Amino acid sequence: MKITIIGVVPPCPRYQRIYDLTVEAVGELGAQAEIRKIAYDSDEAQKFGRVGTAHDIAEWAQMKIDWSKIWDIAAEGWSPELDNLMMPCKERAGVEGWLMTPVLLFDDKVLVMGYVPDKDYIITQLSANTSRKERLIYENRDIRNRLPKMQKAF
Numbered sequence: 001m002k003i004t005i006i007g008v009v010p011p012c013p014r015y016q017r018i019y020d021l022t023v024e025a026v027g028e029l030g031a032q033a034e035i036r037k038i039a040y041d042s043d044e045a046q047k048f049g050r051v052g053t054a055h056d057i058a059e060w061a062q063m064k065i066d067w068s069k070i071w072d073i074a075a076e077g078w079s080p081e082l083d084n085l086m087m088p089c090k091e092r093a094g095v096e097g098w099l100m101t102p103v104l105l106f107d108d109k110v111l112v113m114g115y116v117p118d119k120d121y122i123i124t125q126l127s128a129n130t131s132r133k134e135r136l137i138y139e140n141r142d143i144r145n146r147l148p149k150m151q152k153a154f
Helices: 013-029 054-061 067-074 080-096 119-128 132-153
Strands: 002-007 034-039 050-052 098-100 103-106 109-113
Touching: 002 013, 013 034, 013 080, 013 119, 050 054, 054 080, 054 098, 067 080, 080 098, 080 109, 098 109, 103 119, 109 119
Parallel strands: 002 034, 050 098
Antiparallel strands: 002 103, 103 109
Protein backbone atom coordinates (compact mmCIF):
# COMPACT_ATOMS: atom_id res chain seq x y z
CA MET A 1 0.00 0.00 0.00
CA LYS A 2 1.46 3.35 -1.04
CA ILE A 3 0.09 6.51 0.57
CA THR A 4 1.23 9.98 -0.42
CA ILE A 5 0.31 13.22 1.29
CA ILE A 6 0.95 16.47 -0.54
CA GLY A 7 1.19 19.70 1.39
CA VAL A 8 3.21 22.68 2.49
CA VAL A 9 6.75 22.21 3.82
CA PRO A 10 7.32 22.88 6.66
CA PRO A 11 3.94 21.34 7.40
CA CYS A 12 0.98 23.57 8.05
CA PRO A 13 -1.48 22.35 10.72
CA ARG A 14 -3.78 20.77 8.12
CA TYR A 15 -0.94 18.88 6.43
CA GLN A 16 0.37 17.60 9.75
CA ARG A 17 -3.13 16.63 10.96
CA ILE A 18 -3.99 14.58 7.85
CA TYR A 19 -0.59 12.88 8.09
CA ASP A 20 -1.12 12.00 11.78
CA LEU A 21 -4.64 10.68 11.13
CA THR A 22 -3.41 8.60 8.21
CA VAL A 23 -0.66 7.01 10.30
CA GLU A 24 -3.25 6.19 13.00
CA ALA A 25 -5.69 4.78 10.42
CA VAL A 26 -3.05 2.52 8.86
CA GLY A 27 -2.09 1.33 12.35
CA GLU A 28 -5.69 0.55 13.25
CA LEU A 29 -6.13 -1.40 10.02
CA GLY A 30 -2.98 -3.36 10.78
CA ALA A 31 -1.84 -2.56 7.27
CA GLN A 32 1.66 -2.34 5.89
CA ALA A 33 2.03 0.98 4.11
CA GLU A 34 4.64 3.30 2.75
CA ILE A 35 3.50 6.77 3.83
CA ARG A 36 5.27 9.65 2.14
CA LYS A 37 4.98 13.39 2.50
CA ILE A 38 5.89 15.57 -0.47
CA ALA A 39 5.95 19.31 -1.00
CA TYR A 40 3.09 20.70 -3.05
CA ASP A 41 5.45 22.75 -5.22
CA SER A 42 7.72 19.83 -6.11
CA ASP A 43 7.83 18.34 -9.60
CA GLU A 44 6.69 15.05 -8.08
CA ALA A 45 3.51 16.62 -6.68
CA GLN A 46 2.74 18.43 -9.91
CA LYS A 47 2.63 15.11 -11.81
CA PHE A 48 -0.73 14.47 -10.08
CA GLY A 49 -2.17 17.69 -11.49
CA ARG A 50 -2.09 21.38 -10.76
CA VAL A 51 -1.48 21.48 -7.00
CA GLY A 52 -1.72 24.61 -4.91
CA THR A 53 -2.49 25.96 -1.47
CA ALA A 54 -5.71 27.75 -0.57
CA HIS A 55 -3.75 30.99 -0.89
CA ASP A 56 -2.55 30.06 -4.41
CA ILE A 57 -6.08 29.26 -5.52
CA ALA A 58 -7.62 32.36 -3.94
CA GLU A 59 -4.98 34.55 -5.54
CA TRP A 60 -5.39 32.90 -8.95
CA ALA A 61 -9.21 33.13 -8.78
CA GLN A 62 -9.11 36.64 -7.26
CA MET A 63 -11.15 35.51 -4.26
CA LYS A 64 -11.44 37.76 -1.23
CA ILE A 65 -10.37 35.76 1.82
CA ASP A 66 -9.73 37.04 5.36
CA TRP A 67 -6.19 35.63 5.62
CA SER A 68 -5.48 37.30 8.95
CA LYS A 69 -8.35 35.32 10.52
CA ILE A 70 -7.11 32.09 8.91
CA TRP A 71 -3.53 32.67 10.09
CA ASP A 72 -4.74 33.42 13.64
CA ILE A 73 -6.67 30.14 13.74
CA ALA A 74 -3.84 28.19 12.09
CA ALA A 75 -1.43 29.47 14.74
CA GLU A 76 -3.42 27.41 17.27
CA GLY A 77 -3.22 24.24 15.15
CA TRP A 78 -5.75 22.45 12.98
CA SER A 79 -9.47 22.87 13.65
CA PRO A 80 -12.68 22.25 11.69
CA GLU A 81 -13.14 26.03 11.65
CA LEU A 82 -9.88 26.35 9.71
CA ASP A 83 -11.15 23.92 7.06
CA ASN A 84 -14.51 25.69 6.91
CA LEU A 85 -12.88 29.06 6.25
CA MET A 86 -10.94 27.57 3.34
CA MET A 87 -13.89 25.63 1.88
CA PRO A 88 -14.63 28.28 -0.81
CA CYS A 89 -11.07 27.78 -2.08
CA LYS A 90 -11.48 23.98 -2.06
CA GLU A 91 -14.74 24.21 -3.99
CA ARG A 92 -13.22 26.58 -6.55
CA ALA A 93 -10.19 24.31 -6.87
CA GLY A 94 -12.42 21.34 -7.68
CA VAL A 95 -14.36 23.28 -10.31
CA GLU A 96 -11.18 24.59 -11.93
CA GLY A 97 -9.31 21.27 -11.88
CA TRP A 98 -6.80 22.13 -9.14
CA LEU A 99 -5.75 19.88 -6.27
CA MET A 100 -5.76 21.96 -3.10
CA THR A 101 -3.54 21.00 -0.20
CA PRO A 102 -3.61 18.87 1.77
CA VAL A 103 -3.98 16.06 -0.75
CA LEU A 104 -4.19 12.41 0.33
CA LEU A 105 -3.41 9.82 -2.36
CA PHE A 106 -3.70 6.05 -2.15
CA ASP A 107 -1.69 4.21 -4.79
CA ASP A 108 -1.57 7.51 -6.74
CA LYS A 109 -5.36 7.94 -6.64
CA VAL A 110 -6.72 11.10 -4.97
CA LEU A 111 -8.87 10.20 -1.95
CA VAL A 112 -9.06 13.63 -0.29
CA MET A 113 -8.09 17.14 -1.24
CA GLY A 114 -8.50 20.53 0.37
CA TYR A 115 -9.65 19.51 3.85
CA VAL A 116 -8.88 17.20 6.75
CA PRO A 117 -11.36 14.32 7.02
CA ASP A 118 -11.91 12.43 10.25
CA LYS A 119 -9.97 9.22 10.88
CA ASP A 120 -13.01 6.99 10.28
CA TYR A 121 -13.35 8.39 6.76
CA ILE A 122 -9.68 7.67 6.06
CA ILE A 123 -10.09 4.12 7.38
CA THR A 124 -13.19 3.58 5.22
CA GLN A 125 -11.45 4.91 2.11
CA LEU A 126 -8.29 2.88 2.66
CA SER A 127 -10.36 -0.25 3.28
CA ALA A 128 -12.50 0.33 0.19
CA ASN A 129 -9.42 0.86 -1.95
CA THR A 130 -7.45 -2.12 -0.66
CA SER A 131 -7.41 -5.21 -2.83
CA ARG A 132 -9.12 -8.40 -1.67
CA LYS A 133 -5.70 -10.08 -1.38
CA GLU A 134 -4.41 -7.30 0.92
CA ARG A 135 -7.60 -7.45 3.04
CA LEU A 136 -7.15 -11.23 3.51
CA ILE A 137 -3.54 -10.69 4.61
CA TYR A 138 -4.64 -8.09 7.19
CA GLU A 139 -7.54 -10.26 8.40
CA ASN A 140 -5.26 -13.30 8.78
CA ARG A 141 -2.69 -11.19 10.66
CA ASP A 142 -5.45 -9.96 12.98
CA ILE A 143 -6.68 -13.53 13.62
CA ARG A 144 -3.13 -14.71 14.37
CA ASN A 145 -2.67 -11.80 16.80
CA ARG A 146 -5.87 -12.76 18.62
CA LEU A 147 -5.18 -16.53 18.78
CA PRO A 148 -3.03 -16.51 21.94
CA LYS A 149 -5.72 -14.49 23.75
CA MET A 150 -8.45 -16.83 22.54
CA GLN A 151 -6.46 -19.96 23.52
CA LYS A 152 -5.96 -18.63 27.05
CA ALA A 153 -9.72 -18.28 27.38
CA PHE A 154 -10.22 -22.04 26.94
